[in-house]
Amino acid sequence: MNLVVTGATSFLGTALIQELLHQGHQVYAVVRPGSRNLKSLTDSIEEICSCQREYLAERRSQDRLHILEMELGALDNIASLIKETCDIFFHFGWDGSGSRNRIKADVQQKNVEDGVKALWGARSLKCRRFVFSGSQAEYGVCQTVMKEDMDCHPISEYGRAKVEFGRRAHDICHVWETRDHYRMEYIHARIFSVYGPGDHPWSLVNTCLDTFLKGGRMELGACTQQWNYLYIEDLVKGLLTLAFSDKAALGKGIYNLAGSREWTRPLKQYVEAMYQQCGGKGSCMYGQLPPNAEGPANLIPDISKIQERTGWKPEISFEEGIKRMLEIKNNNSKHDDQDKGRKAHHCILCGQTLEGTKLMEFKGMPASAQDIPDEHEVKEDKGITLCLHQCRTCGLVQFDCEPVSYYRDVIRSGGYSTTMTDLRTRQYRHLIDTYHLEGKKFLEVGCGRGEFLKVLTKFPVRAYGVEHSQVLADTAAEDGLHVVQGFTENPDTVLGKHGPYDVFLSFNFLEHQPRPGVMLDCIRNNLTEEGMGLITVPSLEYILQYHGYYELLRDHIAYYTFDTLRYLLESHGFEVLEQETVNRDTLSVIVKKRKDQDENQQRNKGLPTARERAFDGLTGSEKETAPIDISGLAHSLTDIQSQIASLCSRLKEKGKSLALWGASHQGFTLAATTVLQDHAKYIIDSAPFKQGKFAPVSHLLIAGPDYWYKESADVILIAAPGYTEEIAGIIRSRYGTRVKILALRSNKLEELS
Numbered sequence: 001m002n003l004v005v006t007g008a009t010s011f012l013g014t015a016l017i018q019e020l021l022h023q024g025h026q027v028y029a030v031v032r033p034g035s036r037n038l039k040s041l042t043d044s045i046e047e048i049c050s051c052q053r054e055y056l057a058e059r060r061s062q063d064r065l066h067i068l069e070m071e072l073g074a075l076d077n078i079a080s081l082i083k084e085t086c087d088i089f090f091h092f093g094w095d096g097s098g099s100r101n102r103i104k105a106d107v108q109q110k111n112v113e114d115g116v117k118a119l120w121g122a123r124s125l126k127c128r129r130f131v132f133s134g135s136q137a138e139y140g141v142c143q144t145v146m147k148e149d150m151d152c153h154p155i156s157e158y159g160r161a162k163v164e165f166g167r168r169a170h171d172i173c174h175v176w177e178t179r180d181h182y183r184m185e186y187i188h189a190r191i192f193s194v195y196g197p198g199d200h201p202w203s204l205v206n207t208c209l210d211t212f213l214k215g216g217r218m219e220l221g222a223c224t225q226q227w228n229y230l231y232i233e234d235l236v237k238g239l240l241t242l243a244f245s246d247k248a249a250l251g252k253g254i255y256n257l258a259g260s261r262e263w264t265r266p267l268k269q270y271v272e273a274m275y276q277q278c279g280g281k282g283s284c285m286y287g288q289l290p291p292n293a294e295g296p297a298n299l300i301p302d303i304s305k306i307q308e309r310t311g312w313k314p315e316i317s318f319e320e321g322i323k324r325m326l327e328i329k330n331n332n333s334k335h336d337d338q339d340k341g342r343k344a345h346h347c348i349l350c351g352q353t354l355e356g357t358k359l360m361e362f363k364g365m366p367a368s369a370q371d372i373p374d375e376h377e378v379k380e381d382k383g384i385t386l387c388l389h390q391c392r393t394c395g396l397v398q399f400d401c402e403p404v405s406y407y408r409d410v411i412r413s414g415g416y417s418t419t420m421t422d423l424r425t426r427q428y429r430h431l432i433d434t435y436h437l438e439g440k441k442f443l444e445v446g447c448g449r450g451e452f453l454k455v456l457t458k459f460p461v462r463a464y465g466v467e468h469s470q471v472l473a474d475t476a477a478e479d480g481l482h483v484v485q486g487f488t489e490n491p492d493t494v495l496g497k498h499g500p501y502d503v504f505l506s507f508n509f510l511e512h513q514p515r516p517g518v519m520l521d522c523i524r525n526n527l528t529e530e531g532m533g534l535i536t537v538p539s540l541e542y543i544l545q546y547h548g549y550y551e552l553l554r555d556h557i558a559y560y561t562f563d564t565l566r567y568l569l570e571s572h573g574f575e576v577l578e579q580e581t582v583n584r585d586t587l588s589v590i591v592k593k594r595k596d597q598d599e600n601q602q603r604n605k606g607l608p609t610a611r612e613r614a615f616d617g618l619t620g621s622e623k624e625t626a627p628i629d630i631s632g633l634a635h636s637l638t639d640i641q642s643q644i645a646s647l648c649s650r651l652k653e654k655g656k657s658l659a660l661w662g663a664s665h666q667g668f669t670l671a672a673t674t675v676l677q678d679h680a681k682y683i684i685d686s687a688p689f690k691q692g693k694f695a696p697v698s699h700l701l702i703a704g705p706d707y708w709y710k711e712s713a714d715v716i717l718i719a720a721p722g723y724t725e726e727i728a729g730i731i732r733s734r735y736g737t738r739v740k741i742l743a744l745r746s747n748k749l750e751e752l753s
Contacts, residue, residue, distance in 0.1 A: 002084060004125065006030040006075065006118060007092035008067075009041045011198045012133065012191075012235065016090065017041070017065065019236050026064045028082055030093065033069040042067075073110070076117035079124035088243050089122035091115060092133045096158075103570070108161035115165045119172055119184075127184055130169070131243050134190040134254070136299065138163045147302045148190070148254040166254065185250075187242050192258035192301050196232030196321060197328050202351025205229075208271060209325065212278035219285045219490065223268035226298040230259045231321040234314040241312040250309055258301035259314050270318060277322050345400040347391035348514050348558060349568055354389045354400050359630050362386045362552065362637075366672055366696035368404045369555045369665035370411050374693050383672055383697040386554060390627055394567055397540055397559040397628065404555050407512045408468035408487045410448035419726050423583055424455045424507075431503070431534055431590060432459055440502035443495060445523055446509040450476030450483055456505075457481070466495045488522035495526045504533040508586070511537045511556045520572035524593055531593040533574065537565060542585040544628065546746030547636035548721070550673075551585070553665040562587060583722050636747040641674050643749050647742075648679040651715060657681055659713035661727055662720030663690045663702045670719050670744070672697035681713055705734060718743040718752075728752050 003020055007013045008029035020027050031038055068081050072093045093114070096107040115132070122130050137159035138152045154160045166188045173186045195205040211218045238257045242250065268286065275284055306312055316324075345354045364383035373381040390397045432438060438460045447453045447465030449472050456463045465483040467473040476483035484496045495501075504523050513519050523533070540559040543551045552559070560568070565587060566576050574591040582588045651658055660667050660676065663685035671677050677698030684705055685691065691704045703711075716739055718727050724743045731741055741752040 001087040002026050002028070002082075003088050003090065004028045004030065004078070004082070004086050004122070004127070005090045005092065006072065007094065007133075009038055010092060011196075011200065011232070012194070013092050014041050014198060015196075015232050015236050016239060019240065021064055024064075026066070028066045028068055028086070030068045030070060030075070030078070033071065038067065072114040073117060075114065075121040076124070078121040082125060086122075086125040086127050088129045088131065089118070089125070089127045090131045090133075090239070090243070091118045091122075093118070094133075094162075102156060102158040105157045108157040112161050112165045112168065116168060116172065119169055123176070123182065123184060129185045129187060129243060130173070131187045131189060131239060132166065132169065134162050134166060134188045135159065136190060136192045136258075136301070138166075138190060141297050142300070143298050145300045145302050146256065148256055148305055170253075186253075187250075188254040189239060189242060190254060190256050191235065192228060192230060192256065193299060194230050194232055194235050195325075197325060198232065200351065201346055201353055205274070205322075205325070208274045209278060209322070209329065212275055212282045213326075213329065215281040217283045217285060218271070218275075220271065220287075222287050223266065223271055225267055226264050226300050227267040227270060228259045228264045228299050228301055229270060229318050229321070230257065230314055231316040231318075231324075234259075234316050238306065238312050238314075241310045242306070245310045255306045256301050256303050257306065258303050259318075261302065261304075263314070263318065264300050273319055274322055277319065277326060345389070347394060347396060348398055348516060349396045349564070349571075350391060350394040352391050352393040354391065354398075357389045357392055357627075358400075359388045359390055359397070359627065360633060362388070362549070362673075364672055364697060365552075365554065366665070366668045367554060368406075368696065369553050369668060370406055371404070371696075372663070372690055372693040372702070373696060373699075378694045378699050381694075381696055381699065384554070386552070388552065388630070394564060395561075395628075396564045396568075397561075399554060399557050401554060401557070403512065403514045403557050406469075407514065407555070407557070408446075409472065410446040410467060410469070410509060411472075412448050412451055417723060417726060419583070419723055420452070421455055424452050425458075427534060427582070427588065428456055428459050431532075432461060435532060435590075437461060437503060437532070441498060442503045442505060443499070443501040443526070444505040444507070445488065445495065445519075446506060447476060447481075447483055448472050450479055450481040452505070452507055453481050453483065454479070461503075462498075464496055464498050464501070488519040491518060491521035491525055493522050495522070499526045500528045500531070501526060502528050502531060504531070506533070506535045508536055508538060510535060511558050511560065514557060516558065516568055517572055520569065520574070524573050527593050529593065529595065532577075533591045533593075534588070535565075535569075535591065536582065536586050536588045539581060539585050539587045540564075541587075542581070544630065544632060547632035547639075548666075548746060549633045549637045550640070550666045550669040550719075550744075551721075552633075553669060555665065560587060562589075565589060585722055632747075637673070639747050640670070640744070644670070644674040644676055647749060648675050652679070656714040657712070658715045658717060659684060659708070660700070661685070661716050661718045661731070662723070663687065663695065664720045666721060666744075667719035668695050668697070671695050671700055676700075676717075680717075681711060682707065684708065684716070705730065708735060713739070715740045715742060717749075721745075724752075 003025050005013055005017055005027060008017055008031050017027050017029055072095060094111050096102055119130060137156055138154050139146050140153035140155050152163050154163055169186045173184055176182045176184065195203065199206060208218055235257055242255060271284055346352065347354060363385045365386050367384045387400050388397065389400050441462045441464065442456060444453050444465040447467050450465055453463055453465045463482065465476060465481060466486040467483055468487040470485045473483050473485040486495055504527060510516055537560045538556060540561045562579055569576055569591055573594045575594050576589050576591050578590040580588050658679060659681050660671065660683040663683050667683055671680065680700055682701040682703050683695055685702055686705060690702050693702050694700065695702060716731055718724050720727060728741050731739055743750055743752055
């Protein structure tokens with residue numbers, strides 16, 4: 001037969017196409033233009049061919065796979081690309097299912113309209129049957145058996161859109177049949193919890209297997225809710241049964257696709273089965289996380305309708321399915337051992353693999369901004385290569401490296417600057433006055449020495465802080481501040497002794513975290529029901545707008561935009577009330593704790609989240625985010641290197657000397673990646689703990705402001721964006737007009753008057 005499959009690069013789409021080609025059908029696979037998942041589809045087809053030599057002797061599978069790159073909104077014109085009639089149209093394409101767009105009504109409504117266009121496209125190809133991938137999300141939260149004829153009460157815009165499209169598709173097909181005498185049967189497959197090879201890495205099944213195989217600790221909720229799993233191979237067979245069954249026996253309408261009724265059991269039993277098949281390594285810790293506020297969400301599907309009408313029934317038990325997955329993982333592990341240079345990395349926000357998502361590579365970068373080598377360590381100090389990625393699912397830009405060793409500690413060199421003191425004062429005043437927070441308990445998470453907490457004590461609130469570094473926490477306590485040692489290690493970690501708190505503060509700390517979701521879950525659990533928060537992170541928009549490649553450093557493992565920051569916060573139970581850009585280069589948001597349970601907490605409790613359930617039967621293209629344009633960063637790297645080389649050449653010709661001001665990550669990166677490392681005399685910085693050490697990679701001496709009187713420089717280049725005017729004032733006050741002041745503004749060197 002001639003068949004069409006939209007969303008062809010997904011977990012489901014790829015598995016279905018493999019089976020269709022194996023059966024000898026001709027497949028037109030619709031993928032998003034420029035899809036980064038296309039290679040995984042073609043590679044999987046190659047793998048089938050290599051395992052079926054006798055079949056290739058008759059006809060190669062690739063010859064019957066036709067890739068069509070087109071947007072979902074253009075599916076009504078698909079006949080312009082396919083010049084023959086087709087039999088069945090599988091529509092799995094649905095944008096925004098695995099991202100923040102799942103909760104946006106406008107995005108989901110467009111999916112409905114695109115689905116209608118797919119219907120018209122199927123009609124133009126004279127298809128006799130249209131199979132749509134519905135979802136268990138259509139039912140909403142159920143505590144009883146889920147049957148096709150029950151009322152649906154979806155809780156997400158995604159689920160509502162799936163229901164709406166099903167109703168519209170049914171009505172349209174009915175009109176065609178009665179008015180035009182054109183019969184195209186509409187089949188709505190409600191797909192439940194599917195697992196198997198190729199599933200997303202952050203699913204409960206993959207997370208458990210990966211954790212147990214490594215001997216790790218899996219922290220879960222009670223896991224007492226009823227659940228049901230279906231292996232991907234059984235799902236594909238079920239879909240093909242719906243597609244190819246005799247129409248008289250099948251009829252039209254909705255069909256649940258899930259595991260057998262007798263497979264429904266407490267989720268804990270599924271976890272225990274995986275634990276045993278992984279050799280009993282690691283540990284399962286139940287009841288470690290708080291229960292769902294709405295109670296356990298049971299999954300009890302009824303599949304009697306499809307069984308009675310088609311005879312289909314699942315054949316692969318959960319134990320057998322896990323056995324197959326473990327065999328594949330073990331084989332992959334052997335291949336990885338043979339290729340030591342290959343390492344899989346996953347998005348720190350949503351868990352999607354980062355393979356094939358590299359935006360840019362930076363060589364010779366400092367290994368950290370705070371582990372500054374002293375005179376004994378400088379000989380061993382070397383630069384590193386950093387690879388910048390963008391997650392195809394949630395859009396977060398991030399490095400694929402391990403975090404720095406001190407990511408839990410807050411080390412601020414500019415905490416007492418006038419710029420920062422004035423900014424925090426303004427932010428505190430606005431937050432307290434606008435939301436009437438006088439007398440409330442504030443907690444700064446990651447408070448360092450208490451630099452910003454001290455500013456807060458001037459306001460009529462109760463100020464507390466928690467800091468991972470014992471030395472820093474003790475320093476703050478000695479200064480009269482209420483600070484204790486601690487960190488957001490797990491969602492149930494208790495922060496300090498004075499909670500629950502009314503307001504939390506987090507200043508440029510989240511971008512250091514390899515598990516930002518865990519940090520937010522922990523904070524949320526330490527807040528009152530009406531709890532609020534103020535969060536700042538460096539702005540990726542600023543870096544891209546001003547092409548500041550020197551703003552990138554390993555310490556900041558993640559680079560947030562307002563969109564990705566909002567997605568992270570909303571995914572972990574916070575509502576964003578306000579957002580603004582402060583100090584030109586920093587995102588600032590005010591949030592409020594939501595009463596409903598967030599998706600990532602669901603996953604941490606051992607419950608598949610609404611977002612995970614939304615992936616059932618969906619396409620790879622639905623999970624993709626368009627890549628950001630970082631061409632400006634690449635240009636800025638060469639432009640700045642050229643400008644600094646020209647500057648140093650001119651100064652050398654005139655016999656003039658140059659020093660940097662700012663032992664910041666910007667200064668370290670500039671010195672390491674330009675000729676400054678060969679021409680600058682030293683770096684000036686006001687932070688005493690940095691003085692006497694050496695800048696990483698460039699190995700320039702870091703000295704205090706008074707060092708200039710000992711070893712003067714004719715020109716000082718300020719490399720501390722955000723503090724430029726303040727530092728320029730200090731230079732003029734200390735050294736007078738004898739020094740020429742330059743500053744790096746975005747990607748241009750400018751002289752300050």
